[in-house]
Amino acid sequence: MELRLLVTFEKVATVLSFTQAAAELRYAQSSVTGQVxxxxxxxxxxxxxxxxxxxxxxxxxxxxxxxxxxILELTEEARSAVAGSGEPSGVLTVGTMESLTNHRLPPLLEYFHHRYPKVRLSLRTTIGDETRQALRQGTYDLGFLMERETEHPGLETAVLAVEPLALVAAPGHPLAGRPVGLGDLAAQPLLATEPGCAYRDLFERELTSVAPVSFMEFGTIEATKRAAAAGLGVSLLPAITVAAELAEGVLVRLDWEPPFTLRTQLAWRSGKRLPAHARLFLEQARRLAAEQDRPSSRG
Structure with missing residues:
Protein backbone atom coordinates (compact mmCIF):
# COMPACT_ATOMS: atom_id res chain seq x y z
CA MET A 1 0.00 0.00 0.00
CA GLU A 2 1.38 3.37 -0.99
CA LEU A 3 1.52 5.96 1.76
CA ARG A 4 -0.09 8.67 -0.39
CA LEU A 5 -3.07 6.40 -1.04
CA LEU A 6 -3.53 5.87 2.70
CA VAL A 7 -3.35 9.64 3.28
CA THR A 8 -6.12 10.18 0.75
CA PHE A 9 -8.21 7.29 2.08
CA GLU A 10 -7.92 8.56 5.67
CA LYS A 11 -9.00 12.06 4.67
CA VAL A 12 -12.01 10.83 2.67
CA ALA A 13 -12.97 8.48 5.51
CA THR A 14 -12.76 11.33 8.00
CA VAL A 15 -14.84 13.90 6.13
CA LEU A 16 -16.97 11.39 4.13
CA SER A 17 -16.79 13.58 1.05
CA PHE A 18 -14.57 13.28 -2.02
CA THR A 19 -15.12 16.98 -2.75
CA GLN A 20 -14.14 18.18 0.73
CA ALA A 21 -11.19 15.78 0.87
CA ALA A 22 -9.92 17.07 -2.46
CA ALA A 23 -10.16 20.67 -1.23
CA GLU A 24 -8.31 19.93 2.02
CA LEU A 25 -5.62 17.88 0.26
CA ARG A 26 -5.40 20.43 -2.57
CA TYR A 27 -5.99 17.77 -5.22
CA ALA A 28 -8.39 17.65 -8.12
CA GLN A 29 -11.44 15.62 -7.16
CA SER A 30 -10.64 13.18 -9.98
CA SER A 31 -7.23 12.54 -8.37
CA VAL A 32 -8.83 11.72 -5.02
CA THR A 33 -11.32 9.37 -6.68
CA GLY A 34 -8.53 7.72 -8.67
CA GLN A 35 -6.33 7.21 -5.62
CA VAL A 36 -9.16 5.62 -3.63
CA ILE A 71 0.54 4.03 9.94
CA LEU A 72 0.24 7.76 9.21
CA GLU A 73 0.84 8.73 12.83
CA LEU A 74 3.91 6.50 13.08
CA THR A 75 5.20 7.87 9.79
CA GLU A 76 4.90 11.44 11.05
CA GLU A 77 6.56 10.52 14.33
CA ALA A 78 9.44 8.84 12.48
CA ARG A 79 9.86 11.83 10.19
CA SER A 80 10.01 14.20 13.16
CA ALA A 81 12.50 11.99 15.03
CA VAL A 82 14.84 11.69 12.04
CA ALA A 83 14.59 15.25 10.75
CA GLY A 84 14.62 17.07 14.09
CA SER A 85 17.05 17.47 16.93
CA GLY A 86 14.83 15.55 19.31
CA GLU A 87 13.16 18.74 20.53
CA PRO A 88 9.35 18.43 20.38
CA SER A 89 7.88 20.28 17.43
CA GLY A 90 4.81 20.46 15.25
CA VAL A 91 1.28 21.81 15.34
CA LEU A 92 -1.03 20.75 18.17
CA THR A 93 -4.70 21.51 17.57
CA VAL A 94 -6.64 21.64 20.83
CA GLY A 95 -10.36 22.10 21.34
CA THR A 96 -11.12 24.19 24.38
CA MET A 97 -13.79 26.41 25.92
CA GLU A 98 -14.00 29.96 27.20
CA SER A 99 -13.96 29.12 30.91
CA LEU A 100 -10.82 26.98 30.64
CA THR A 101 -8.99 29.19 28.14
CA ASN A 102 -9.36 32.25 30.36
CA HIS A 103 -8.99 30.73 33.80
CA ARG A 104 -7.15 27.39 33.77
CA LEU A 105 -5.03 27.26 30.63
CA PRO A 106 -2.80 30.38 30.88
CA PRO A 107 -0.13 28.64 33.02
CA LEU A 108 -0.10 25.66 30.65
CA LEU A 109 0.12 27.84 27.54
CA GLU A 110 2.88 29.96 29.09
CA TYR A 111 4.83 26.82 30.05
CA PHE A 112 4.62 25.40 26.56
CA HIS A 113 5.50 28.70 24.91
CA HIS A 114 8.76 29.01 26.84
CA ARG A 115 9.69 25.33 27.25
CA TYR A 116 8.78 24.03 23.79
CA PRO A 117 8.98 26.96 21.35
CA LYS A 118 8.85 24.66 18.31
CA VAL A 119 5.38 23.41 19.26
CA ARG A 120 2.71 25.61 17.72
CA LEU A 121 -0.55 25.45 19.65
CA SER A 122 -3.76 26.06 17.75
CA LEU A 123 -6.70 26.57 20.13
CA ARG A 124 -10.24 26.11 18.79
CA THR A 125 -13.18 27.19 20.92
CA THR A 126 -15.97 24.61 20.78
CA ILE A 127 -18.01 22.77 23.38
CA GLY A 128 -19.66 19.42 23.94
CA ASP A 129 -20.77 17.59 20.81
CA GLU A 130 -18.67 19.79 18.50
CA THR A 131 -15.46 18.99 20.36
CA ARG A 132 -16.20 15.28 20.55
CA GLN A 133 -17.02 15.11 16.84
CA ALA A 134 -13.87 17.02 15.88
CA LEU A 135 -11.78 14.59 17.94
CA ARG A 136 -13.38 11.54 16.32
CA GLN A 137 -12.83 13.00 12.86
CA GLY A 138 -9.21 13.84 13.61
CA THR A 139 -9.72 17.60 13.21
CA TYR A 140 -8.45 18.11 16.78
CA ASP A 141 -5.51 16.30 18.34
CA LEU A 142 -6.76 16.87 21.89
CA GLY A 143 -9.89 18.43 23.32
CA PHE A 144 -10.95 19.73 26.70
CA LEU A 145 -14.37 18.60 27.91
CA MET A 146 -16.33 19.70 30.96
CA GLU A 147 -18.86 16.90 31.34
CA ARG A 148 -20.65 14.82 33.92
CA GLU A 149 -19.78 11.61 32.02
CA THR A 150 -16.17 10.51 31.74
CA GLU A 151 -16.65 7.82 29.10
CA HIS A 152 -17.36 8.92 25.54
CA PRO A 153 -17.77 6.56 22.55
CA GLY A 154 -14.74 6.62 20.29
CA LEU A 155 -12.64 8.67 22.71
CA GLU A 156 -10.14 8.15 25.49
CA THR A 157 -10.08 10.66 28.33
CA ALA A 158 -7.92 11.77 31.22
CA VAL A 159 -9.87 13.37 34.07
CA LEU A 160 -7.98 16.46 35.20
CA ALA A 161 -10.18 17.84 37.98
CA VAL A 162 -13.64 18.10 39.45
CA GLU A 163 -15.03 21.45 38.29
CA PRO A 164 -17.06 23.18 41.07
CA LEU A 165 -20.04 25.30 40.02
CA ALA A 166 -21.46 28.41 41.70
CA LEU A 167 -24.93 29.90 41.50
CA VAL A 168 -24.44 33.67 41.53
CA ALA A 169 -26.44 36.90 41.57
CA ALA A 170 -26.02 40.56 42.34
CA PRO A 171 -25.53 41.66 45.99
CA GLY A 172 -28.89 42.30 47.60
CA HIS A 173 -30.70 39.75 45.45
CA PRO A 174 -33.89 38.46 47.18
CA LEU A 175 -32.48 34.91 47.30
CA ALA A 176 -29.16 35.93 48.87
CA GLY A 177 -28.46 34.82 52.43
CA ARG A 178 -31.02 32.03 52.68
CA PRO A 179 -31.41 28.42 51.50
CA VAL A 180 -32.61 28.24 47.91
CA GLY A 181 -34.78 25.54 46.33
CA LEU A 182 -35.56 24.65 42.73
CA GLY A 183 -38.97 26.29 43.05
CA ASP A 184 -37.31 29.56 44.08
CA LEU A 185 -34.97 29.41 41.09
CA ALA A 186 -37.67 28.52 38.57
CA ALA A 187 -39.46 31.74 39.49
CA GLN A 188 -36.36 33.91 38.88
CA PRO A 189 -34.96 35.42 35.66
CA LEU A 190 -32.25 32.98 34.54
CA LEU A 191 -29.08 33.96 32.71
CA ALA A 192 -26.90 31.60 30.71
CA THR A 193 -24.41 31.06 27.95
CA GLU A 194 -25.41 29.20 24.77
CA PRO A 195 -27.16 25.79 24.72
CA GLY A 196 -24.80 22.83 24.46
CA CYS A 197 -22.81 23.87 27.50
CA ALA A 198 -22.98 20.91 29.90
CA TYR A 199 -23.67 22.83 33.12
CA ARG A 200 -26.33 25.02 31.49
CA ASP A 201 -28.11 21.99 29.99
CA LEU A 202 -28.02 20.05 33.28
CA PHE A 203 -29.23 23.10 35.21
CA GLU A 204 -32.11 23.54 32.78
CA ARG A 205 -33.03 19.86 33.14
CA GLU A 206 -33.19 20.20 36.93
CA LEU A 207 -35.35 23.32 36.76
CA THR A 208 -37.81 21.95 34.20
CA SER A 209 -38.55 19.08 36.58
CA VAL A 210 -40.30 21.74 38.67
CA ALA A 211 -41.67 24.16 36.09
CA PRO A 212 -41.03 25.28 32.50
CA VAL A 213 -38.22 27.83 32.37
CA SER A 214 -36.47 30.00 29.82
CA PHE A 215 -33.05 31.62 29.82
CA MET A 216 -31.75 34.97 28.72
CA GLU A 217 -28.72 33.98 26.65
CA PHE A 218 -25.58 36.12 26.57
CA GLY A 219 -23.24 33.95 24.52
CA THR A 220 -20.14 34.33 26.69
CA ILE A 221 -19.36 33.86 30.37
CA GLU A 222 -18.07 37.43 30.68
CA ALA A 223 -21.32 38.87 29.32
CA THR A 224 -23.36 36.57 31.55
CA LYS A 225 -21.41 37.68 34.64
CA ARG A 226 -21.96 41.36 33.82
CA ALA A 227 -25.68 40.76 33.39
CA ALA A 228 -25.86 39.00 36.77
CA ALA A 229 -23.91 41.80 38.45
CA ALA A 230 -26.33 44.31 36.95
CA GLY A 231 -29.22 42.54 38.68
CA LEU A 232 -30.79 40.95 35.61
CA GLY A 233 -31.05 37.50 37.17
CA VAL A 234 -29.18 34.48 38.51
CA SER A 235 -26.68 32.26 36.72
CA LEU A 236 -24.91 28.95 37.30
CA LEU A 237 -21.26 29.17 36.21
CA PRO A 238 -17.94 27.37 36.88
CA ALA A 239 -16.71 28.63 40.25
CA ILE A 240 -13.28 29.44 38.83
CA THR A 241 -14.83 31.95 36.42
CA VAL A 242 -16.53 33.99 39.16
CA ALA A 243 -13.89 33.75 41.91
CA ALA A 244 -12.64 37.31 41.37
CA GLU A 245 -16.15 38.81 41.30
CA LEU A 246 -17.12 36.96 44.48
CA ALA A 247 -13.97 38.14 46.24
CA GLU A 248 -14.62 41.73 45.18
CA GLY A 249 -18.30 41.63 46.18
CA VAL A 250 -19.49 42.27 42.63
CA LEU A 251 -21.42 39.00 42.81
CA VAL A 252 -22.67 36.86 45.70
CA ARG A 253 -22.98 33.09 45.85
CA LEU A 254 -26.47 31.76 46.48
CA ASP A 255 -27.06 28.88 48.88
CA TRP A 256 -27.76 26.13 46.34
CA GLU A 257 -25.57 23.21 45.37
CA PRO A 258 -26.19 21.49 42.03
CA PRO A 259 -27.07 17.78 42.30
CA PHE A 260 -24.58 16.90 39.56
CA THR A 261 -20.79 16.96 39.30
CA LEU A 262 -18.77 18.03 36.28
CA ARG A 263 -15.21 16.98 35.56
CA THR A 264 -12.72 18.75 33.36
CA GLN A 265 -11.19 16.19 31.03
CA LEU A 266 -8.67 16.05 28.21
CA ALA A 267 -9.77 13.72 25.42
CA TRP A 268 -8.37 12.22 22.22
CA ARG A 269 -9.52 9.72 19.61
CA SER A 270 -9.51 6.09 20.73
CA GLY A 271 -6.61 4.14 19.27
CA LYS A 272 -4.74 7.30 18.32
CA ARG A 273 -1.03 7.16 19.03
CA LEU A 274 -0.37 10.57 20.52
CA PRO A 275 2.79 12.22 19.16
CA ALA A 276 5.46 13.32 21.62
CA HIS A 277 4.32 16.95 21.85
CA ALA A 278 0.71 15.86 22.51
CA ARG A 279 1.86 13.49 25.27
CA LEU A 280 3.86 16.32 26.83
CA PHE A 281 0.81 18.59 26.71
CA LEU A 282 -1.30 15.92 28.42
CA GLU A 283 1.32 15.34 31.13
CA GLN A 284 1.66 19.05 31.88
CA ALA A 285 -2.10 19.54 31.87
CA ARG A 286 -2.39 16.81 34.51
CA ARG A 287 0.40 18.31 36.61
CA LEU A 288 -0.95 21.85 36.53
CA ALA A 289 -4.52 20.71 37.20
CA ALA A 290 -3.29 18.88 40.30
CA GLU A 291 -1.50 22.01 41.48
CA GLN A 292 -4.54 24.22 40.84
CA ASP A 293 -6.74 21.78 42.72
CA ARG A 294 -4.71 22.00 45.93
CA PRO A 295 -6.41 24.05 48.68
CA SER A 296 -3.44 26.43 48.90
CA SER A 297 -3.67 27.24 45.20
CA ARG A 298 -7.40 28.01 45.45
CA GLY A 299 -6.68 30.34 48.31
Missing part, protein backbone atom coordinates in the same frame (compact mmCIF):
# COMPACT_ATOMS: atom_id res chain seq x y z
CA UNK A 37 -9.95 3.31 -6.54
CA UNK A 38 -6.26 2.40 -6.82
CA UNK A 39 -6.18 1.48 -3.13
CA UNK A 40 -9.37 -0.55 -3.48
CA UNK A 41 -7.87 -2.35 -6.48
CA UNK A 42 -4.66 -3.18 -4.60
CA UNK A 43 -6.61 -4.59 -1.66
CA UNK A 44 -9.27 -6.31 -3.73
CA UNK A 45 -12.15 -4.78 -1.75
CA UNK A 46 -14.42 -1.76 -1.91
CA UNK A 47 -13.73 0.75 0.87
CA UNK A 48 -16.71 3.07 0.33
CA UNK A 49 -20.36 2.62 -0.54
CA UNK A 50 -21.41 5.30 -3.04
CA UNK A 51 -24.96 6.41 -2.21
CA UNK A 52 -25.72 9.05 -4.82
CA UNK A 53 -24.10 12.25 -3.55
CA UNK A 54 -23.19 10.61 -0.22
CA UNK A 55 -20.63 8.00 0.75
CA UNK A 56 -20.04 5.77 3.73
CA UNK A 57 -17.36 3.29 4.74
CA UNK A 58 -17.89 -0.36 3.96
CA UNK A 59 -17.07 -2.99 6.59
CA UNK A 60 -13.64 -3.35 4.94
CA UNK A 61 -13.16 0.42 5.06
CA UNK A 62 -14.07 0.48 8.75
CA UNK A 63 -11.47 -2.22 9.43
CA UNK A 64 -8.78 -0.44 7.42
CA UNK A 65 -9.27 3.03 8.93
CA UNK A 66 -7.62 2.50 12.36
CA UNK A 67 -4.64 0.81 10.70
CA UNK A 68 -4.30 3.67 8.20
CA UNK A 69 -4.31 6.21 11.02
CA UNK A 70 -1.71 4.29 13.00
Missing amino acids: RALESSLGVELFDRLGSRIRLTDAGERLLPYARQ
Whole structure:
Protein backbone atom coordinates (compact mmCIF):
# COMPACT_ATOMS: atom_id res chain seq x y z
CA MET A 1 0.00 0.00 0.00
CA GLU A 2 1.38 3.37 -0.99
CA LEU A 3 1.52 5.96 1.76
CA ARG A 4 -0.09 8.67 -0.39
CA LEU A 5 -3.07 6.40 -1.04
CA LEU A 6 -3.53 5.87 2.70
CA VAL A 7 -3.35 9.64 3.28
CA THR A 8 -6.12 10.18 0.75
CA PHE A 9 -8.21 7.29 2.08
CA GLU A 10 -7.92 8.56 5.67
CA LYS A 11 -9.00 12.06 4.67
CA VAL A 12 -12.01 10.83 2.67
CA ALA A 13 -12.97 8.48 5.51
CA THR A 14 -12.76 11.33 8.00
CA VAL A 15 -14.84 13.90 6.13
CA LEU A 16 -16.97 11.39 4.13
CA SER A 17 -16.79 13.58 1.05
CA PHE A 18 -14.57 13.28 -2.02
CA THR A 19 -15.12 16.98 -2.75
CA GLN A 20 -14.14 18.18 0.73
CA ALA A 21 -11.19 15.78 0.87
CA ALA A 22 -9.92 17.07 -2.46
CA ALA A 23 -10.16 20.67 -1.23
CA GLU A 24 -8.31 19.93 2.02
CA LEU A 25 -5.62 17.88 0.26
CA ARG A 26 -5.40 20.43 -2.57
CA TYR A 27 -5.99 17.77 -5.22
CA ALA A 28 -8.39 17.65 -8.12
CA GLN A 29 -11.44 15.62 -7.16
CA SER A 30 -10.64 13.18 -9.98
CA SER A 31 -7.23 12.54 -8.37
CA VAL A 32 -8.83 11.72 -5.02
CA THR A 33 -11.32 9.37 -6.68
CA GLY A 34 -8.53 7.72 -8.67
CA GLN A 35 -6.33 7.21 -5.62
CA VAL A 36 -9.16 5.62 -3.63
CA ARG A 37 -9.95 3.31 -6.54
CA ALA A 38 -6.26 2.40 -6.82
CA LEU A 39 -6.18 1.48 -3.13
CA GLU A 40 -9.37 -0.55 -3.48
CA SER A 41 -7.87 -2.35 -6.48
CA SER A 42 -4.66 -3.18 -4.60
CA LEU A 43 -6.61 -4.59 -1.66
CA GLY A 44 -9.27 -6.31 -3.73
CA VAL A 45 -12.15 -4.78 -1.75
CA GLU A 46 -14.42 -1.76 -1.91
CA LEU A 47 -13.73 0.75 0.87
CA PHE A 48 -16.71 3.07 0.33
CA ASP A 49 -20.36 2.62 -0.54
CA ARG A 50 -21.41 5.30 -3.04
CA LEU A 51 -24.96 6.41 -2.21
CA GLY A 52 -25.72 9.05 -4.82
CA SER A 53 -24.10 12.25 -3.55
CA ARG A 54 -23.19 10.61 -0.22
CA ILE A 55 -20.63 8.00 0.75
CA ARG A 56 -20.04 5.77 3.73
CA LEU A 57 -17.36 3.29 4.74
CA THR A 58 -17.89 -0.36 3.96
CA ASP A 59 -17.07 -2.99 6.59
CA ALA A 60 -13.64 -3.35 4.94
CA GLY A 61 -13.16 0.42 5.06
CA GLU A 62 -14.07 0.48 8.75
CA ARG A 63 -11.47 -2.22 9.43
CA LEU A 64 -8.78 -0.44 7.42
CA LEU A 65 -9.27 3.03 8.93
CA PRO A 66 -7.62 2.50 12.36
CA TYR A 67 -4.64 0.81 10.70
CA ALA A 68 -4.30 3.67 8.20
CA ARG A 69 -4.31 6.21 11.02
CA GLN A 70 -1.71 4.29 13.00
CA ILE A 71 0.54 4.03 9.94
CA LEU A 72 0.24 7.76 9.21
CA GLU A 73 0.84 8.73 12.83
CA LEU A 74 3.91 6.50 13.08
CA THR A 75 5.20 7.87 9.79
CA GLU A 76 4.90 11.44 11.05
CA GLU A 77 6.56 10.52 14.33
CA ALA A 78 9.44 8.84 12.48
CA ARG A 79 9.86 11.83 10.19
CA SER A 80 10.01 14.20 13.16
CA ALA A 81 12.50 11.99 15.03
CA VAL A 82 14.84 11.69 12.04
CA ALA A 83 14.59 15.25 10.75
CA GLY A 84 14.62 17.07 14.09
CA SER A 85 17.05 17.47 16.93
CA GLY A 86 14.83 15.55 19.31
CA GLU A 87 13.16 18.74 20.53
CA PRO A 88 9.35 18.43 20.38
CA SER A 89 7.88 20.28 17.43
CA GLY A 90 4.81 20.46 15.25
CA VAL A 91 1.28 21.81 15.34
CA LEU A 92 -1.03 20.75 18.17
CA THR A 93 -4.70 21.51 17.57
CA VAL A 94 -6.64 21.64 20.83
CA GLY A 95 -10.36 22.10 21.34
CA THR A 96 -11.12 24.19 24.38
CA MET A 97 -13.79 26.41 25.92
CA GLU A 98 -14.00 29.96 27.20
CA SER A 99 -13.96 29.12 30.91
CA LEU A 100 -10.82 26.98 30.64
CA THR A 101 -8.99 29.19 28.14
CA ASN A 102 -9.36 32.25 30.36
CA HIS A 103 -8.99 30.73 33.80
CA ARG A 104 -7.15 27.39 33.77
CA LEU A 105 -5.03 27.26 30.63
CA PRO A 106 -2.80 30.38 30.88
CA PRO A 107 -0.13 28.64 33.02
CA LEU A 108 -0.10 25.66 30.65
CA LEU A 109 0.12 27.84 27.54
CA GLU A 110 2.88 29.96 29.09
CA TYR A 111 4.83 26.82 30.05
CA PHE A 112 4.62 25.40 26.56
CA HIS A 113 5.50 28.70 24.91
CA HIS A 114 8.76 29.01 26.84
CA ARG A 115 9.69 25.33 27.25
CA TYR A 116 8.78 24.03 23.79
CA PRO A 117 8.98 26.96 21.35
CA LYS A 118 8.85 24.66 18.31
CA VAL A 119 5.38 23.41 19.26
CA ARG A 120 2.71 25.61 17.72
CA LEU A 121 -0.55 25.45 19.65
CA SER A 122 -3.76 26.06 17.75
CA LEU A 123 -6.70 26.57 20.13
CA ARG A 124 -10.24 26.11 18.79
CA THR A 125 -13.18 27.19 20.92
CA THR A 126 -15.97 24.61 20.78
CA ILE A 127 -18.01 22.77 23.38
CA GLY A 128 -19.66 19.42 23.94
CA ASP A 129 -20.77 17.59 20.81
CA GLU A 130 -18.67 19.79 18.50
CA THR A 131 -15.46 18.99 20.36
CA ARG A 132 -16.20 15.28 20.55
CA GLN A 133 -17.02 15.11 16.84
CA ALA A 134 -13.87 17.02 15.88
CA LEU A 135 -11.78 14.59 17.94
CA ARG A 136 -13.38 11.54 16.32
CA GLN A 137 -12.83 13.00 12.86
CA GLY A 138 -9.21 13.84 13.61
CA THR A 139 -9.72 17.60 13.21
CA TYR A 140 -8.45 18.11 16.78
CA ASP A 141 -5.51 16.30 18.34
CA LEU A 142 -6.76 16.87 21.89
CA GLY A 143 -9.89 18.43 23.32
CA PHE A 144 -10.95 19.73 26.70
CA LEU A 145 -14.37 18.60 27.91
CA MET A 146 -16.33 19.70 30.96
CA GLU A 147 -18.86 16.90 31.34
CA ARG A 148 -20.65 14.82 33.92
CA GLU A 149 -19.78 11.61 32.02
CA THR A 150 -16.17 10.51 31.74
CA GLU A 151 -16.65 7.82 29.10
CA HIS A 152 -17.36 8.92 25.54
CA PRO A 153 -17.77 6.56 22.55
CA GLY A 154 -14.74 6.62 20.29
CA LEU A 155 -12.64 8.67 22.71
CA GLU A 156 -10.14 8.15 25.49
CA THR A 157 -10.08 10.66 28.33
CA ALA A 158 -7.92 11.77 31.22
CA VAL A 159 -9.87 13.37 34.07
CA LEU A 160 -7.98 16.46 35.20
CA ALA A 161 -10.18 17.84 37.98
CA VAL A 162 -13.64 18.10 39.45
CA GLU A 163 -15.03 21.45 38.29
CA PRO A 164 -17.06 23.18 41.07
CA LEU A 165 -20.04 25.30 40.02
CA ALA A 166 -21.46 28.41 41.70
CA LEU A 167 -24.93 29.90 41.50
CA VAL A 168 -24.44 33.67 41.53
CA ALA A 169 -26.44 36.90 41.57
CA ALA A 170 -26.02 40.56 42.34
CA PRO A 171 -25.53 41.66 45.99
CA GLY A 172 -28.89 42.30 47.60
CA HIS A 173 -30.70 39.75 45.45
CA PRO A 174 -33.89 38.46 47.18
CA LEU A 175 -32.48 34.91 47.30
CA ALA A 176 -29.16 35.93 48.87
CA GLY A 177 -28.46 34.82 52.43
CA ARG A 178 -31.02 32.03 52.68
CA PRO A 179 -31.41 28.42 51.50
CA VAL A 180 -32.61 28.24 47.91
CA GLY A 181 -34.78 25.54 46.33
CA LEU A 182 -35.56 24.65 42.73
CA GLY A 183 -38.97 26.29 43.05
CA ASP A 184 -37.31 29.56 44.08
CA LEU A 185 -34.97 29.41 41.09
CA ALA A 186 -37.67 28.52 38.57
CA ALA A 187 -39.46 31.74 39.49
CA GLN A 188 -36.36 33.91 38.88
CA PRO A 189 -34.96 35.42 35.66
CA LEU A 190 -32.25 32.98 34.54
CA LEU A 191 -29.08 33.96 32.71
CA ALA A 192 -26.90 31.60 30.71
CA THR A 193 -24.41 31.06 27.95
CA GLU A 194 -25.41 29.20 24.77
CA PRO A 195 -27.16 25.79 24.72
CA GLY A 196 -24.80 22.83 24.46
CA CYS A 197 -22.81 23.87 27.50
CA ALA A 198 -22.98 20.91 29.90
CA TYR A 199 -23.67 22.83 33.12
CA ARG A 200 -26.33 25.02 31.49
CA ASP A 201 -28.11 21.99 29.99
CA LEU A 202 -28.02 20.05 33.28
CA PHE A 203 -29.23 23.10 35.21
CA GLU A 204 -32.11 23.54 32.78
CA ARG A 205 -33.03 19.86 33.14
CA GLU A 206 -33.19 20.20 36.93
CA LEU A 207 -35.35 23.32 36.76
CA THR A 208 -37.81 21.95 34.20
CA SER A 209 -38.55 19.08 36.58
CA VAL A 210 -40.30 21.74 38.67
CA ALA A 211 -41.67 24.16 36.09
CA PRO A 212 -41.03 25.28 32.50
CA VAL A 213 -38.22 27.83 32.37
CA SER A 214 -36.47 30.00 29.82
CA PHE A 215 -33.05 31.62 29.82
CA MET A 216 -31.75 34.97 28.72
CA GLU A 217 -28.72 33.98 26.65
CA PHE A 218 -25.58 36.12 26.57
CA GLY A 219 -23.24 33.95 24.52
CA THR A 220 -20.14 34.33 26.69
CA ILE A 221 -19.36 33.86 30.37
CA GLU A 222 -18.07 37.43 30.68
CA ALA A 223 -21.32 38.87 29.32
CA THR A 224 -23.36 36.57 31.55
CA LYS A 225 -21.41 37.68 34.64
CA ARG A 226 -21.96 41.36 33.82
CA ALA A 227 -25.68 40.76 33.39
CA ALA A 228 -25.86 39.00 36.77
CA ALA A 229 -23.91 41.80 38.45
CA ALA A 230 -26.33 44.31 36.95
CA GLY A 231 -29.22 42.54 38.68
CA LEU A 232 -30.79 40.95 35.61
CA GLY A 233 -31.05 37.50 37.17
CA VAL A 234 -29.18 34.48 38.51
CA SER A 235 -26.68 32.26 36.72
CA LEU A 236 -24.91 28.95 37.30
CA LEU A 237 -21.26 29.17 36.21
CA PRO A 238 -17.94 27.37 36.88
CA ALA A 239 -16.71 28.63 40.25
CA ILE A 240 -13.28 29.44 38.83
CA THR A 241 -14.83 31.95 36.42
CA VAL A 242 -16.53 33.99 39.16
CA ALA A 243 -13.89 33.75 41.91
CA ALA A 244 -12.64 37.31 41.37
CA GLU A 245 -16.15 38.81 41.30
CA LEU A 246 -17.12 36.96 44.48
CA ALA A 247 -13.97 38.14 46.24
CA GLU A 248 -14.62 41.73 45.18
CA GLY A 249 -18.30 41.63 46.18
CA VAL A 250 -19.49 42.27 42.63
CA LEU A 251 -21.42 39.00 42.81
CA VAL A 252 -22.67 36.86 45.70
CA ARG A 253 -22.98 33.09 45.85
CA LEU A 254 -26.47 31.76 46.48
CA ASP A 255 -27.06 28.88 48.88
CA TRP A 256 -27.76 26.13 46.34
CA GLU A 257 -25.57 23.21 45.37
CA PRO A 258 -26.19 21.49 42.03
CA PRO A 259 -27.07 17.78 42.30
CA PHE A 260 -24.58 16.90 39.56
CA THR A 261 -20.79 16.96 39.30
CA LEU A 262 -18.77 18.03 36.28
CA ARG A 263 -15.21 16.98 35.56
CA THR A 264 -12.72 18.75 33.36
CA GLN A 265 -11.19 16.19 31.03
CA LEU A 266 -8.67 16.05 28.21
CA ALA A 267 -9.77 13.72 25.42
CA TRP A 268 -8.37 12.22 22.22
CA ARG A 269 -9.52 9.72 19.61
CA SER A 270 -9.51 6.09 20.73
CA GLY A 271 -6.61 4.14 19.27
CA LYS A 272 -4.74 7.30 18.32
CA ARG A 273 -1.03 7.16 19.03
CA LEU A 274 -0.37 10.57 20.52
CA PRO A 275 2.79 12.22 19.16
CA ALA A 276 5.46 13.32 21.62
CA HIS A 277 4.32 16.95 21.85
CA ALA A 278 0.71 15.86 22.51
CA ARG A 279 1.86 13.49 25.27
CA LEU A 280 3.86 16.32 26.83
CA PHE A 281 0.81 18.59 26.71
CA LEU A 282 -1.30 15.92 28.42
CA GLU A 283 1.32 15.34 31.13
CA GLN A 284 1.66 19.05 31.88
CA ALA A 285 -2.10 19.54 31.87
CA ARG A 286 -2.39 16.81 34.51
CA ARG A 287 0.40 18.31 36.61
CA LEU A 288 -0.95 21.85 36.53
CA ALA A 289 -4.52 20.71 37.20
CA ALA A 290 -3.29 18.88 40.30
CA GLU A 291 -1.50 22.01 41.48
CA GLN A 292 -4.54 24.22 40.84
CA ASP A 293 -6.74 21.78 42.72
CA ARG A 294 -4.71 22.00 45.93
CA PRO A 295 -6.41 24.05 48.68
CA SER A 296 -3.44 26.43 48.90
CA SER A 297 -3.67 27.24 45.20
CA ARG A 298 -7.40 28.01 45.45
CA GLY A 299 -6.68 30.34 48.31
